[in-house]
Amino acid sequence: MAKQLRYLEIAQTLKSKIKQGVFPQGQSLPSQKELSNIFNTSVMTIRGALAVLEEEGILTIVHGVGTFVAAPGIHTDSISLQGFQNEMDQQKMCIVNRILDVEHDIESTNIRRLFKDDNAAFSCLTRLRTIEEVPVILQRSYVHQKFRDVLVEYAAEKSLYQFFSRKTGIMVTQGREIMMPVVLKDDELKQLSLSGPCTAFLSKRISISLDDEVVLYDEAYLPGPYVIMASRKHGKNNMFKYIINKSGTLDSSESFNDPELWEDLI
Amino acid sequence: MAKQLRYLEIAQTLKSKIKQGVFPQGQSLPSQKELSNIFNTSVMTIRGALAVLEEEGILTIVHGVGTFVAAPGIHTDSISLQGFQNEMDQQKMCIVNRILDVEHDIESTNIRRLFKDDNAAFSCLTRLRTIEEVPVILQRSYVHQKFRDVLVEYAAEKSLYQFFSRKTGIMVTQGREIMMPVVLKDDELKQLSLSGPCTAFLSKRISISLDDEVVLYDEAYLPGPYVIMASRKHGKNNMFKYIINKSGTLDSSESFNDPELWEDLI
DNA sequence: CAGTGGTCTAGACCACACC
């Protein structure tokens, strides 16, 4: 048994209590002072433990208010495509989901490999996301068959991610995404109401729960005229997001110097 | 005069000393114990100050060794395209630069706006970056005319970024990048030795110094067959990088589950 | 070994949010 540092030990203990549901999503933890009594240690050490969990996205600490188990909607900087929703909400742009299709009993070897389950079948939701009537994202979301009912119940509310998390109680703390440039094919063009040749980002993303299970697999087409990616690095800080611009033009020189665009990228 | 927190005040003082060159790039700072004497405070407070500067990419702290003023090559997680170089070095893949062109006295309004200098002219270096003979990146780098000589002196060494930083003593701590999907045009195809229609990422990036000056502007074409983007989010941690794959194929299901690919994305 | 950074204490006091 390796020697554990006190603050990591406490972080581990709190994490497993959260996994067990002792502290449910959105609920507050005891205050730092109380915790220091409970664990018979100093406040500084408790703070070290809480900082680890906040870094991992498991806790949200608010000065003067309390420490909360993270839930979607509480912390803004979460997983990329979900960020669309928050981002647009912030910009007071209204993104509307339209469900195009729901499929079940999909048995794809590739998707099985992603979910690390060789026998599973999957359900898939195809959505078109529009902003002021302009279709800007075509997205397919896959879930394990055991969440079939959750997907069926979803009725084009704002965020599938948030809906899913609330219904299942599963906390998503990790996401991985790969992106490549593509030219849209005919059906994709049709579904996005676009004509003529058009480039797009193809994004493939998996969302991973606190228990290290893959819970969501997304594929999205983000057409070039409306969507660009923006990233900012400041020291160890590293942010990127998609920027949606419904007019379909965005000059680089202007966007680099637009303070609005960059300030919230931390 | 707003009340300053002690650790931020100290961070500010150290930062300006670094700017003034009291502690040059790569050199070590006094030990935390010494600093606590100098500033007449406790070690914990000094650590708070150093943590801020490390976060900003200005310092590199190494357990048991010392605290150093960051210099390219010391910290691995720096600005994106420079990451190419380090990344490939790590993977023992050898990236070779070939200089295609050097232009001077460029007077573009757009670029002037980026550099926030209405009267400047610029120099531009066009490079082709190949990996095992395969051309994978076509890149144009612009610098202010006052660094014309530095650009001329550059002789296809490994990293322009590193060369530039060493020659000028300017520390780059910030970068902003926008990316869009494009179809390569004829001259780009030719320069990259590609034939037929081909999609690519077009990346435009500015590198910003410690003094908040734009020191480099890059435009790069990253053709789709060889380059994809990968990103990972884990709580507040947020990383993305370009992955180069010279065979031009990369299966998503396999890449998502490839531990090698994701582990170093922190 | 000596010198560096990393953890930890047991409090005091400050800053912020909410009633």
Place this chain on the structure above:
DNA sequence: GTGTGGTCTAGACCACTGT
């Protein structure tokens, strides 16, 4: 005002690195 998180002390002791 009360309760929350944030800063700060003045040390002691632990862990890591290089000689």
